[in-house]
Amino acid sequence: MNGPVTNTAVLDPAVLACHDLLVRLAGRLPDELLWRLRDWLAADGYAALGHTLPRALLRHRVGLTDNEQEMLQASVGQWGGRQRLIDAVLPLAAPEEPDVDFDPLTDSSAGQDVIDLVVVAVARGHAGTVEIRRTWRLDAHRAQRVVLAHCTERQPTLTGTLQRVLRAHGDRTPSVEVLSPKLGLPAYHRLALLASMPLWQASHVRDAAPVAS
Amino acid sequence: MSELSAVGPVPPHEVLLWLAGRIDDDLLAWTRELIAVGEDDQAVELITATLIADRVSLPPMLRDWVVERSSSLNLEPAADDALPPAADDAPLHIFVAELADGLGATNGAAATLSERLRAALAGVAERHLRAGSWWLTWRLTPAGAAPGPLPHPVILVELGPDAGTSAEVVAYQVADAVQRSGLTASVEVFVAGAALPEYHRSALREARGEAPAAPYKDAPAAPAQEPVSADLDADADAGSLASGPAGAQHRLQEPSKAGPTEPSAPDDEEAGETANVDSESWSDEWVTGEWSESPGGAQLAGLSDTERALLAQLQEELTAREAEARPKRANGGSSPKRPGVAEPPGLAG
Numbered sequence: 001m002n003g004p005v006t007n008t009a010v011l012d013p014a015v016l017a018c019h020d021l022l023v024r025l026a027g028r029l030p031d032e033l034l035w036r037l038r039d040w041l042a043a044d045g046y047a048a049l050g051h052t053l054p055r056a057l058l059r060h061r062v063g064l065t066d067n068e069q070e071m072l073q074a075s076v077g078q079w080g081g082r083q084r085l086i087d088a089v090l091p092l093a094a095p096e097e098p099d100v101d102f103d104p105l106t107d108s109s110a111g112q113d114v115i116d117l118v119v120v121a122v123a124r125g126h127a128g129t130v131e132i133r134r135t136w137r138l139d140a141h142r143a144q145r146v147v148l149a150h151c152t153e154r155q156p157t158l159t160g161t162l163q164r165v166l167r168a169h170g171d172r173t174p175s176v177e178v179l180s181p182k183l184g185l186p187a188y189h190r191l192a193l194l195a196s197m198p199l200w201q202a203s204h205v206r207d208a209a210p211v212a213s
Numbered sequence: 214m215s216e217l218s219a220v221g222p223v224p225p226h227e228v229l230l231w232l233a234g235r236i237d238d239d240l241l242a243w244t245r246e247l248i249a250v251g252e253d254d255q256a257v258e259l260i261t262a263t264l265i266a267d268r269v270s271l272p273p274m275l276r277d278w279v280v281e282r283s284s285s286l287n288l289e290p291a292a293d294d295a296l297p298p299a300a301d302d303a304p305l306h307i308f309v310a311e312l313a314d315g316l317g318a319t320n321g322a323a324a325t326l327s328e329r330l331r332a333a334l335a336g337v338a339e340r341h342l343r344a345g346s347w348w349l350t351w352r353l354t355p356a357g358a359a360p361g362p363l364p365h366p367v368i369l370v371e372l373g374p375d376a377g378t379s380a381e382v383v384a385y386q387v388a389d390a391v392q393r394s395g396l397t398a399s400v401e402v403f404v405a406g407a408a409l410p411e412y413h414r415s416a417l418r419e420a421r422g423e424a425p426a427a428p429y430k431d432a433p434a435a436p437a438q439e440p441v442s443a444d445l446d447a448d449a450d451a452g453s454l455a456s457g458p459a460g461a462q463h464r465l466q467e468p469s470k471a472g473p474t475e476p477s478a479p480d481d482e483e484a485g486e487t488a489n490v491d492s493e494s495w496s497d498e499w500v501t502g503e504w505s506e507s508p509g510g511a512q513l514a515g516l517s518d519t520e521r522a523l524l525a526q527l528q529e530e531l532t533a534r535e536a537e538a539r540p541k542r543a544n545g546g547s548s549p550k551r552p553g554v555a556e557p558p559g560l561a562g
Contacts, residue, residue, distance in 0.1 A: 032243065036263070039359055045266025047295045052262045059255075163359065170362045172239055172397070 011154065015041065018049060018075035019156045021068055023177060027098045027188045028062050031144065031173035035163055038176070042160020050079030054086050063092035098188040102135045102195035105143065112199060115169050119147055120200040122165055128153025130205055135196035137175065146175040146192055155180055223278055225253055226381040230403060231275055234304050234412040236263055237357025238365060238399045242388050245400075249385035257282045261292050267358040270300035306412055307353045308419040312364055326396075330366055333394035334387070345372045345383075348420035352399075366398040367416055371405050380404060 011019075022038050029037075033056055040048045053076050057064065064072060069089065077086055112120075116134055123129050130150040136143040145166070151158050155178040166174035177189055185193070225248045233241060240263055247256035261283045264271065271279065276299045283292035312327065330349055351364040370387060372380060384402040391398050401413055409417075 032239070036240075036259075040262065040266035043266050043268075043358065045262070048262035048266035052258065055258065167237075167359050167361055172361060 011156075014046075014075045014078045015156060017071040018053075019159070019178075020180075021071040021075065023179065023189070024068055024071075024186050025062065026175065026177055026186070027100055029056060029060055031175060035174050035176075038156070038159050039163055041156045042163075046079040050076045050081040054081050054089060057089045058085060061090060063090035065092045065095060068092070095186060098186075098191065100188065100191060101138045102146065102192045103138055103143075104134070104195055104197040105136045111197075115145070115166065115171075116199050118165055118169065119162055122161060123149055123151075123158060124200055124202075126151065126154070126158045126161070129158065129202065131201045132199045133193065133196040134199050135192050137192070144173065144175055145171060146177065146196075148189070148192055148196055149176070149178045150180070151178050152180055224381075225256060225282075226379070226384070226402075228275065228278055229381075230401065230413065231272075231410050232260065233399070233401060233410065234306050234352075234356045235269055235271070236260070236267075237360055239361065240357065241399065245381055245388070246385045249379075249381045254286055257286060261296075263357075265292065265295045268297050269358075270297045270302065272301050272303070273299040303411055304356070305354070306356070306415055308350045308367070308416045309353060309364070310350055310419045312351050326366075329394070330368070330391070330396055330398060333391050333396055334368065345370055347371070348417065350416045350420035352416070361397070366396075368398050368400045369413065369416055369420060370400060370402040372402060373405055 018041055019038075022034065022041065025034060025037075037049060037053060037056070039045075040052075054072070056062075057072075069091070072081075072086060072089065077083070112134075119134070120132055123132050128151050130152065132150075133148040135146050135148065137146050147162055147166070149158060149162070159176050159178045162176040162178075163174040166176065177192065179185065179189060226245070229241060229245055229248070240259065244256040244260055247253070247259075257279075261279055263269070264279060270276075276296060279296065280293045327349060334347060334349075348369045350367050350369065352367050353364050355363060356365075368387065368391070370383060372378075372383060378386075380402040384400050387402070388398075388400040391400065401416070403409055403413065
């Protein structure tokens with residue numbers, strides 16, 4: 001189902017802006033809230049996002065860079081978000097270095113587990129999926145599975161689908177990072193990718209270059 | 214607008230009881246925690262957004278409550294416009310008293326998990342549950358648009374009339390204790406005698422270990438079971454929904470009288486029989502509405518007569534509409550920072 005990597009999917013610019021912003025909020029908003037915001041985006045719950053996202057940023061004192069503020073305005077600003085709340089979000093001069101640690105935990109898990117297999121089985125059927133990787137974020141008292149996917153089409157939909165798959169398998173706060181651009185990745189995702197293991201690559205990519213790990 | 218104002222005083226915890234099974238269990242637990250610590254506004258905000266995003270249809274009175282509270286918070290968009298139209302259909306949920314191997318667990322894992330949950334509850338019961346009872350049951354059906362794994366354990370807690378803590382606080386504290394034990398379970402707390410949604414009645418039917426041959430208010434008062442405190446005897450006489458013979462029921466004595474109390478072991482044989490309850494006998498109560506009972510007095514102690522009447526109206530209407538809708542549905546039951554981030558491997562592109 002995966003053809004050459006082309007950005008042919010037509011996604012509402014507001015939806016894509018919101019998706020990119022929610023990707024960049026990984027590690028900055030609480031997991032239990034962020035996955036819900038992404039789920040609402042996947043379910044076309046724009047009205048809910050328009051109200052909740054600005055308040056969440058304000059409540060958790062999350063600042064946005066100018067670029068991220070534009071994403072917020074381009075999405076939530078179109079979906080009924082109150083302009084006063086959007087304008088009140090704290091400014092951020094430059095992206096902050098995330099205080100997180102990732103580990104593929106390949107020694108203990110001896111490769112892929114059954115949830116990895118389910119994730120791949122679902123994601124490879126989504127048009128535009130190029131590669132899937134997995135890592136673990138080491139929090140204070142637990143390890144959080146983080147799925148990284150490179151996808152060029154309908155990224156919010158793939159995010160929502162994989163989140164619900166992970167929820168059904170017991171991950172209460174699924175962390176699914178569906179990335180489109182290779183360049184300009186937030187530091188959080190660059191750290192995650194460095195400590196990730198490959199789960200699957202599209203054939204046209206696998207044939208073109210060896211899998212890096 | 215008068216109708217919206219009328220349902221305003223209904224306590225949020227009551228509304229969350231009616232939302233059980235309609236939204237996912239994690240959101241339910243989260244909003245209960247928010248309400249317990251006084252963050253009602255954020256709870257309403259999350260509930261409203263989820264109901265809108267997931268297009269959850271609610272019974273009219275429940276929908277009116279959400280609209281009224283959202284409006285009072287100046288939430289946008291206007292919930293009345295964004296929520297789906299009211300509908301009386303309630304999600305149909307299936308519960309079992311005990312898990313059998315093969316039903317979400319193998320090689321005795323189900324029994325082990327049940328025992329771990331009971332042990333976790335035993336550890337917190339003395340502190341958090343005063344003169345109350347609790348039951349463990351398992352839900353086999355998903356709740357919400359992004360449900361967690363199944364079967365899902367549901368702990369039902371009935372507070373006696375002398376409980377010194379509000380239901381939402383008990384729900385929060387017990388849920389936290391369970392979570393600290395490394396387990397996941399929903400905690401539903403209600404006051405003895407309160408009218409309950411079908412969700413809880415179904416759960417209690419399985420957890421009790423007997424078929425509801427007659428309305429609970431007419432059930433015999435706890436024959437042939439472990440000793441019951443005087444307070445709970447009084448509950449039974451008053452028509453406690455959860456009173457009467459119990460399979461997996463655990464009763465607690467007043468801490469001041471007896472000190473720490475071990476929960477009684479479940480009667481596995483009796484509990485096992487609950488899986489064969491005649492479904493036709495359930496329908497009668499649905500149709501006749503005999504399950505509808507007026508709210509318990511203890512739960513309403515802080516409300517005015519007008520608020521009590523309005524709460525009773527809400528509960529009775531929801532119960533009646535669920536009962537009417539029943540025949541239409543199918544049976545079924547920190548680490549160091551990494552300096553200088555290098556070019557990551559992949560993603561291909």
